[in-house]
Amino acid sequence: MSVTPSEAPEFPLPRTCPLDPPELYKSVRASGGRHLVKMWDGKPSWIFTRYDDVRAILGDNRFTTVPGTPGYPMLSAAREAVLQLPPAFIRMDPPDHTRLRRMFTREFMVKRIEAMRPKIARLIDDLYDKLAAKGQTVDLLSEFTLPMTSTVIAELLGIPPADREFFQEQSQRKLMLDVSPDVPREASAKLLGYCEAVIREKERDPEAHDDLLGRLIIEQIRPGHMTREEAVIHADLLTLAGHETTANQIALGTLNFLQNPDQKQKLVDDPSLLKGAIEEILRYNSIVQFNGARVALEDVDVNGQIVRKGEAVFALILAANRDPEIFDDPDRFDITRKADNHVAFSYGVHQCLGQPLARLEMELVFSTIFTRFPDLRLAVPAEQIRFNEHHMVYGVKELPVDL
Amino acid sequence: MNLVVDQSVCIGAGLCVLSCAEIFDQRESDGIVTLLRAQVPDELSDSVIGAVRRCPSGAIRIEQPEAVSK
Numbered sequence: 001m002s003v004t005p006s007e008a009p010e011f012p013l014p015r016t017c018p019l020d021p022p023e024l025y026k027s028v029r030a031s032g033g034r035h036l037v038k039m040w041d042g043k044p045s046w047i048f049t050r051y052d053d054v055r056a057i058l059g060d061n062r063f064t065t066v067p068g069t070p071g072y073p074m075l076s077a078a079r080e081a082v083l084q085l086p087p088a089f090i091r092m093d094p095p096d097h098t099r100l101r102r103m104f105t106r107e108f109m110v111k112r113i114e115a116m117r118p119k120i121a122r123l124i125d126d127l128y129d130k131l132a133a134k135g136q137t138v139d140l141l142s143e144f145t146l147p148m149t150s151t152v153i154a155e156l157l158g159i160p161p162a163d164r165e166f167f168q169e170q171s172q173r174k175l176m177l178d179v180s181p182d183v184p185r186e187a188s189a190k191l192l193g194y195c196e197a198v199i200r201e202k203e204r205d206p207e208a209h210d211d212l213l214g215r216l217i218i219e220q221i222r223p224g225h226m227t228r229e230e231a232v233i234h235a236d237l238l239t240l241a242g243h244e245t246t247a248n249q250i251a252l253g254t255l256n257f258l259q260n261p262d263q264k265q266k267l268v269d270d271p272s273l274l275k276g277a278i279e280e281i282l283r284y285n286s287i288v289q290f291n292g293a294r295v296a297l298e299d300v301d302v303n304g305q306i307v308r309k310g311e312a313v314f315a316l317i318l319a320a321n322r323d324p325e326i327f328d329d330p331d332r333f334d335i336t337r338k339a340d341n342h343v344a345f346s347y348g349v350h351q352c353l354g355q356p357l358a359r360l361e362m363e364l365v366f367s368t369i370f371t372r373f374p375d376l377r378l379a380v381p382a383e384q385i386r387f388n389e390h391h392m393v394y395g396v397k398e399l400p401v402d403l
Numbered sequence: 404m405n406l407v408v409d410q411s412v413c414i415g416a417g418l419c420v421l422s423c424a425e426i427f428d429q430r431e432s433d434g435i436v437t438l439l440r441a442q443v444p445d446e447l448s449d450s451v452i453g454a455v456r457r458c459p460s461g462a463i464r465i466e467q468p469e470a471v472s473k
Contacts (some may be wrong), residue, residue: 059460059461076469100434101414102415104435105415105433105434105435106415106431106432106433106434107433108415108417108434109415109417109429110417110420110421112434152473154469263446340453340457341456341457346459347459348459348460349414349459349460351414351416351460353416353458354417355416356417
C-alpha cells in the first residue's frame with residue numbers, strides 16, 4: 001500500500017464506536033498490516049496493526065523508546081512537552097532501563113502483590129459500603145475505581161492517601177493530549193515537586209517508613225545507586241501509572257459487562273471464569289491506546305517488511321488485540337475465550353511493571369461487584385457516556401450508575 | 404523437556420509463575436526468575452509451553468535432550 005506523506009491520515013485516528021479501536025485498523029491489518037500516518041507536526045510514522053508484527057517490534061531492542069531520538073513520533077504539542085522532561089525507565093533503553101527497572105521488580109513480584117489481597121479486598125468492601133450508603137446515582141469512576149486504585153498505590157509507595165485527589169487530578173492533566181503544552185508541563189512540575197517533598201521527608205528517617213519509597217531510600221539512594229532526582233521521577237511514574245490506568249480499565253470493563261449482560265451473568269454463575277474474564281477485558285478494552293511508540297536504530301526486517309533506520313513506528317497494542325489471525329471473531333467480547341496472550345500490558349522489556357497489581361485489583365472488583373450490586377445498571381443511556389479520546393489512557397469521563 | 408532461564412534478560416514480570424507455579428519462581432532479592440525444577444514432567448508441558456510464549460523478554464528456553472534418560 002503506497003501512500004505519500006501528504007496523503008497519509010493524521011494520527012491518532014478517530015474511533016467510530018467508543019468500545020472498538022479506530023475502524024481503519026481493520027483494513028490496514030487486512031492489507032499488509034502497516035500504514036503510513038502523519039503526526040500533528042507533519043512528521044511521518046508507520047503504524048503496525050498485526051499481532052505478530054506488534055510483538056516482533058516490542059520485543060526487539062533495535063527499536064528505541066528514547067523520545068530524544070530524531071524522528072520520534074509526537075502525538076501532540078502537549079505530549080512533546082511531557083516527553084522533553086527527564087525520563088523514567090519507561091522511556092530508556094537497556095542497559096539504563098535494566099538497571100533502574102530492577103530496583104523496583106521485587107516490589108511488584110507476584111507473591112508480594114498477592115500478599116496485598118486481604119487489605120485491598122477490605123478497601124473495596126469499604127468503598128462499596130460508601131456507595132450503597134449514598135442511596136442515589138453514583139459515578140463509579142470518581143467514587144469507586146479512582147479512590148480504590150489511588151489509595152492502593154499510595155499505601156504501597158508510602159504517599160499520604162489524603163493527597164490522592166491532588167495527584168489524581170495532576171496525573172490526569174499530565175496525560176491530556178489536546179491541550180496547551182503548559183497544562184501537562186504545570187501538572188508534571190506539581191507532581192515532581194510533590195514527590196520530591198515526600199521523598200525528602202522520608203529521608204529524615206527512612207527506616208521508620210515500611211513502604212516502597214522508604215526502602216528505595218535505604219537500598220538505592222543512600223548507597224548511591226540512584227540519585228534523588230531519579231527517585232523523584234520514578235515515584236511520579238509509579239504514582240501515575242499505578243492508579244490512572246487500572247481505574248480506567250475497571251470502569252471500562254464494568255461498562256462493557258453492563259453492555260453485555262449475558263457475559264456478566266456467565267461470570268456471576270461461574271466464578272471460575274474470573275481469571276479468563278480479566279484477560280478478556282484487558283484484550284477487548286485495552287486502555288493504553290497510543291503505544292508503543294518506537295524509532296528504529298538500524299534497518300529492521302519486521303516479518304518481511306523493512307523499517308529503515310531512523311523511521312518511527314507505533315506498534316499498536318490496541319490493534320494487535322483485535323487481530324483475527326490470533327483471536328477468533330476478535331470484536332466479540334467473550335470471557336470464555338483464551339485471551340491471555342493479549343498485549344494489553346505491552347510486550348518486551350517494557351511490559352508493564354505493575355501488571356500483577358492491576359490483575360489483583362481487577363480480580364477483586366470483578367469477583368464481587370455484580371454480586372454485591374446485582375441491580376447495577378447505567379443511570380444514563382449508553383450513548384450519553386463520554387470517553388477520553390484525547391488522552392494517553394482511554395476510559396470514560398464518568399460512569400453514572402444506579403446500584 | 405529441560406528448561407534453561409536467562410536471568411540477565413528476565414524483567415521479573417512473573418507471567419511464568421502465573422502459567423506454571425510448580426516450575427517457576429521469582430527470587431526474593433529482585434523478582435527475577437528461578438527454576439524450581441529444570442526437568443518438566445509431562446503433565447506440566449502445556450503450561451510450561453504457555454509460559455515460554457508469554458514471557459515478554461524471551462528469558463525461558465526449552466532444550467530438547469538428545470537422548471531420553473530414565
